[in-house]
Amino acid sequence: MPTREQVHNFAAGPSPLPTTVLEEAALGLLNYEETGMGICELSHRGKEFKAVIEGAEADLRALLSIPENYTILFTQGGGTGQFSAVLLNLLSAHRLANPVPAEEFKPPVVDYVVTGSWSSKAYSEAQRLSLPPFPSCPSFSEPRIAASTKSTNWTRLPSKEEYNFNKDAAYIYYCENETINGIEFPPKPEDDSAFPFDLVPEGVNLVADYSSSFISRPIPNIEKHAVIYAGAQKNLGPSGVTVLIIRNDLLVDTTQASKLGCVPPVPITYEWKILADNGSLYNTPPTFPIYVSALVLKHLISEKGGLQGLEKTNKAKAELLYQTLDDAESKGKVKLVVREKSARSWMNVTFTIEGEGQEKKFLEGAEKRGFRQLKGHRSVGGIRASIYNAVTLDSINLLCEYIKEFCGK
Numbered sequence: 001m002p003t004r005e006q007v008h009n010f011a012a013g014p015s016p017l018p019t020t021v022l023e024e025a026a027l028g029l030l031n032y033e034e035t036g037m038g039i040c041e042l043s044h045r046g047k048e049f050k051a052v053i054e055g056a057e058a059d060l061r062a063l064l065s066i067p068e069n070y071t072i073l074f075t076q077g078g079g080t081g082q083f084s085a086v087l088l089n090l091l092s093a094h095r096l097a098n099p100v101p102a103e104e105f106k107p108p109v110v111d112y113v114v115t116g117s118w119s120s121k122a123y124s125e126a127q128r129l130s131l132p133p134f135p136s137c138p139s140f141s142e143p144r145i146a147a148s149t150k151s152t153n154w155t156r157l158p159s160k161e162e163y164n165f166n167k168d169a170a171y172i173y174y175c176e177n178e179t180i181n182g183i184e185f186p187p188k189p190e191d192d193s194a195f196p197f198d199l200v201p202e203g204v205n206l207v208a209d210y211s212s213s214f215i216s217r218p219i220p221n222i223e224k225h226a227v228i229y230a231g232a233q234k235n236l237g238p239s240g241v242t243v244l245i246i247r248n249d250l251l252v253d254t255t256q257a258s259k260l261g262c263v264p265p266v267p268i269t270y271e272w273k274i275l276a277d278n279g280s281l282y283n284t285p286p287t288f289p290i291y292v293s294a295l296v297l298k299h300l301i302s303e304k305g306g307l308q309g310l311e312k313t314n315k316a317k318a319e320l321l322y323q324t325l326d327d328a329e330s331k332g333k334v335k336l337v338v339r340e341k342s343a344r345s346w347m348n349v350t351f352t353i354e355g356e357g358q359e360k361k362f363l364e365g366a367e368k369r370g371f372r373q374l375k376g377h378r379s380v381g382g383i384r385a386s387i388y389n390a391v392t393l394d395s396i397n398l399l400c401e402y403i404k405e406f407c408g409k
């Protein structure tokens with residue numbers, strides 16, 4: 001039976017967490033700060049848990065430099081829950097900003113940038129919800145695709161000329177890092193495939209899914225976003241908690257909006273305002289995932305050099321692995337999935353092993369050396385090495401050695 005030290009876990013999520021954090025969490029699970037009770041046995045409204053959630057919020061705000069006019073929420077329902085919540089809350093915000101009588105209300109469009117599996121899923125959910133709540137008065141017209149790289153199988157990002165944003169859209173949506181396909185918007189604006197913040201029409205709300213790249217490096221133009229969200233289970237903590245960063249003017253009363261007609265009220269646990277008014281404690285929150293996330297944040301700040309330290313290490317990890325794979329590709333042994341170098345994800349490195357039966361052989365050899373969960377997503381196959389914050393440079397070095405050995409040095 002292997003120990004934690006003998007295993008290198010490249011899971012795409014849920015993903016590895018720092019061992020020291022898990023050790024502390026294990027103690028807290030049994031006896032939190034000498035209360036004689038475990039963290040999961042304490043009321044979410046008690047002073048102990050209040051300190052945990054407020055500490056997590058303050059640390060996250062400091063780590064990511066989140067401006068004061070944004071609210072941080074901890075909630076449930078995952079990234080998938082936000083596919084729906086984003087649409088419903090932002091349509092209500094749009095309706096309240098356009099309080100004309102229902103008969104005069106012009107349904108807005110919503111724009112999606114589709115660059116991989118997860119933004120496709122978000123778009124499909126918007127399509128599903130586009131069935132009008134009141135047939136005579138739809139709350140929005142069909143979601144639009146503002147740019148898509150589906151025709152090239154998500155192996156690149158759109159270039160600037162390919163974007164076509166609508167100036168009257170209720171929002172524009174994109175996914176910063178596509179976990180399944182291994183494609184990520186580069187942070188430098190001069191890169192042709194960087195997200196075109198300058199093309200976002202004035203006053204249109206910008207929404208980003210940061211689930212698989214959250215706190216791996218600074219968020220470019222955080223203040224140009226209306227909403228940023230992320231499931232915790234990659235870089236932050238265990239599955240079960242979703243973090244939202246929402247500009248305060250978008251915390252709207254959706255019941256009020258629905259009274260104007262043409263938009264539905266939002267199910268109560270998905271209404272951002274309700275969550276915000278109650279400090280993320282409207283109903284029972286996922287206390288254990290929030291507790292572990294709070295410990296991870298402290299660990300990243302005190303042990304990993306904060307966001308600058310994480311960026312430096314994550315860059316070094318990604319560069320080393322991609323260089324090794326580029327070399328292996330030049331020998332014809334592997335093929336990187338994402339062809340455009342600047343669009344390659346720092347977090348999810350996707351490739352295939354060339355040759356009949358070779359992938360199976362690669363995975364078997366990997367397993368013997370302690371490399372786990374390298375199989376690509378079931379929808380696309382191939383190999384995926386997810387190298388989130390808790391995956392060390394040492395693990396990457398060992399994986400690179402194995403790739404070189406497999407491909408013949």
Ligand SMILES: Cc1ncc(COP(=O)(O)O)c(C=O)c1O
Nearest residue numbers: 078079080118179209211212231
């Ligand atoms: C980028 C991205 N968005 C959304 C999701 C969906 O998250 P959840 O499974 O928490 O609903 C995932 C899941 O892996 C993801 O990677």
